[in-house]
Amino acid sequence: MLIRLAAAAVLLVLCACSGPQAPFSPGFTAELTPTPPVVGRELDVRLEVAEASVPLLDAAALELEGHMTHPGMAPEVARLVEDAPGRYRARIRITMAGEWVLLVTGRLANGRPVREEVARATAVAE
Amino acid sequence: MDLLRWPVVGPFLRWRHARTSLQLVLLAAAVVIVLHGLVGPDLASTNLATVLTWVHYRGLLVVALLAAGNLFCLGCPLVRVRDWGRQLHMPRRAWPARLRGKWIGVALFAAVLLTYELFDLWALPAATAWLVLGYFAAAVVVDLTFRGASFCQYVCPVGQFNFVASTVSPLELRMRDANTCRTCRTADCVSGRKAPAGDTALRPRVVQRGCELGLFMPAKVGNLDCTFCLDCVQACPHDNIALASRVPGAELADDRRRSGIGRLVDRVDLAALVVVFSFGALLNAFLMVAPAQALQGWMEHDWGLSRASVLALLFGAGLVVLPFGLLGAAAFSTRALTGDGAPPGLVVRRFVMSLVPLATGVWAAHYGFHLLTGLLVVVPITQNAVLDLTGAPWLGWPFWRWTGLRPGSVFPLQAGLVLLGAFGSVAVVQATAERDYGARMWRAAAPWLMLTTLLAMTALWILFQPMQMRGMGP
Numbered sequence: 116m117l118i119r120l121a122a123a124a125v126l127l128v129l130c131a132c133s134g135p136q137a138p139f140s141p142g143f144t145a146e147l148t149p150t151p152p153v154v155g156r157e158l159d160v161r162l163e164v165a166e167a168s169v170p171l172l173d174a175a176a177l178e179l180e181g182h183m184t185h186p187g188m189a190p191e192v193a194r195l196v197e198d199a200p201g202r203y204r205a206r207i208r209i210t211m212a213g214e215w216v217l218l219v220t221g222r223l224a225n226g227r228p229v230r231e232e233v234a235r236a237t238a239v240a241e
Numbered sequence: 242m243d244l245l246r247w248p249v250v251g252p253f254l255r256w257r258h259a260r261t262s263l264q265l266v267l268l269a270a271a272v273v274i275v276l277h278g279l280v281g282p283d284l285a286s287t288n289l290a291t292v293l294t295w296v297h298y299r300g301l302l303v304v305a306l307l308a309a310g311n312l313f314c315l316g317c318p319l320v321r322v323r324d325w326g327r328q329l330h331m332p333r334r335a336w337p338a339r340l341r342g343k344w345i346g347v348a349l350f351a352a353v354l355l356t357y358e359l360f361d362l363w364a365l366p367a368a369t370a371w372l373v374l375g376y377f378a379a380a381v382v383v384d385l386t387f388r389g390a391s392f393c394q395y396v397c398p399v400g401q402f403n404f405v406a407s408t409v410s411p412l413e414l415r416m417r418d419a420n421t422c423r424t425c426r427t428a429d430c431v432s433g434r435k436a437p438a439g440d441t442a443l444r445p446r447v448v449q450r451g452c453e454l455g456l457f458m459p460a461k462v463g464n465l466d467c468t469f470c471l472d473c474v475q476a477c478p479h480d481n482i483a484l485a486s487r488v489p490g491a492e493l494a495d496d497r498r499r500s501g502i503g504r505l506v507d508r509v510d511l512a513a514l515v516v517v518f519s520f521g522a523l524l525n526a527f528l529m530v531a532p533a534q535a536l537q538g539w540m541e542h543d544w545g546l547s548r549a550s551v552l553a554l555l556f557g558a559g560l561v562v563l564p565f566g567l568l569g570a571a572a573f574s575t576r577a578l579t580g581d582g583a584p585p586g587l588v589v590r591r592f593v594m595s596l597v598p599l600a601t602g603v604w605a606a607h608y609g610f611h612l613l614t615g616l617l618v619v620v621p622i623t624q625n626a627v628l629d630l631t632g633a634p635w636l637g638w639p640f641w642r643w644t645g646l647r648p649g650s651v652f653p654l655q656a657g658l659v660l661l662g663a664f665g666s667v668a669v670v671q672a673t674a675e676r677d678y679g680a681r682m683w684r685a686a687a688p689w690l691m692l693t694t695l696l697a698m699t700a701l702w703i704l705f706q707p708m709q710m711r712g713m714g715p
Binding site for chain 2 (some may be wrong): 129192213214
């Protein structure tokens with residue numbers, strides 16, 4: 116029984132380690148307003164992407180996810196809006212004081228996943 | 242009411258493999274936690290290791306304790322792995338006599354609370370996975386070295402938490418009929434059921450183990466040290482053990498001598514465990530609110546202390562200095578008001594158990610908050626894990642909107658749990674004072690009722706504060 120369990124665990128690790136496609140990081144720079152983020156207010160996130168990545172991206176397939184570092188807290192998700200080629204914008208609501216991590220996630224046209232951490236910020240109470 | 246005689250539930254619990262099946266479910270969860278913690282995303286709120294361990298496991302554990310009993314010790318996967326290990330190596334040594342007691346468990350319980358804060362464990366999936374692996378390794382090493390349930394009884398900090406909280410659980414294992422136990426000559430509930438005579442030569446083989454924690458059913462009182470493992474139910478040849486309902490918390494004012502434990506007032510280590518359990522509940526919740534963050538920041542900047550030093554000071558104050566001062570003051574007041582000549586330490590040990598219901602209410606309010614506000618996040622995180630693993634949304638794209646209740650909506654439930662706990666503590670104070678002081682009961686109880694009120698108000702004040710999720714993680 117122990118050997119079977121160990122074999123299953125090794126198999127799962129191998130499956131996990133050999134993931135199909137590594138996520139693509141387009142190289143975003145982010146500007147947050149207000150800084151620091153304030154609880155109860157919307158956080159305006161302006162994103163600019165490296166020039167080489169511009170043709171690969173479709174704003175409609177990208178989202179901004181705001182996660183707290185503490186597990187179990189509700190993430191905030193918003194679709195990216197393209198202001199100009201290579202410039203995007205999204206607004207999320209800051210619901211609690213503490214540490215927030217902002218991710219851009221989605222897909223490229225070829226199906227490759229996009230995942231990039233674009234900012235970290237400590238939200239404060241108003 | 243005896244759950245072992247209920248339809249469906251009763252036959253399941255009496256089934257020989259009931260415990261194993263529950264253990265396998267939790268073992269599967271532990272495997273998922275370790276694998277995702279080690280190879281999954283670094284961000285704690287998107288990793289099953291941190292979410293399942295720090296949100297669901299802790300929350301469900303408290304819910305189970307309040308709704309039924311010590312179900313997570315019943316289904317503990319560490320014991321399953323240990324039992325597999327014991328098929329290869331059966332330990333012969335007894336746990337050292339001088340280490341018997343709760344001091345190691347108390348120290349580890351306090352250490353877990355401190356390291357959780359110091360290293361931001363909630364924010365570290367890989368560290369959480371290693372912690373789980375370390376826990377398994379420690380349990381296996383201890384229990385392959387020493388016989389019985391040494392790890393559960395003397396070491397496991399989660400087990401100590403469960404033992405204390407289970408004193409306010411609504412169910413307990415107890416004998417059905419005292420006369421049956423009185424006439425029993427084999428005591429299988431504690432020594433185990435042996436193979437029929439003639440099966441082996443001199444030393445009969447145990448075919449069903451009895452209580453590994455040495456709780457002899459006729460002298461068992463309450464849930465302390467009971468892992469709900471049901472070994473006694475399986476071993477009793479007279480079918481004389483019930484999983485029965487009872488008044489939660491009543492055992493805290495019961496000073497009879499207990500099998501495997503003795504009298505509660507004689508156990509300084511148990512009093513220390515209750516102190517860490519009770520004041521740790523307040524401290525653990527306090528460190529999540531904005532004033533605690535401000536206090537820590539002020540101590541770091543104005544006093545020039547490191548974060549570790551600040552936390553060491555806060556834990557020293559919260560788990561040692563403050564309890565010593567408050568419990569000492571209450572004990573001296575009781576002595577002064579009643580003319581009781583008992584040593585202050587004895588007065589503390591008489592009344593300290595009354596803190597348990599309130600403290601359990603605080604733990605439930607805290608962990609219940611995380612559970613209810615994050616109950617459904619396991620769905621999108623699992624979807625995301627499958628997406629990461631396979632590259633295809635086999636379970637659909639992550640439903641990040643699936644979370645749980647809004648934080649503000651949980652407050653009435655949290656306040657209710659704290660108040661319910663406070664009422665329970667008041668009842669235990671009253672019963673203890675009546676037991677030990679007779680006509681002077683109200684004079685004896687007054688300081689402890691004030692202490693209960695003070696701690697309950699502190700807990701409510703903490704709940705009223707804006708939460709601030711601390712720690713930046715990786």
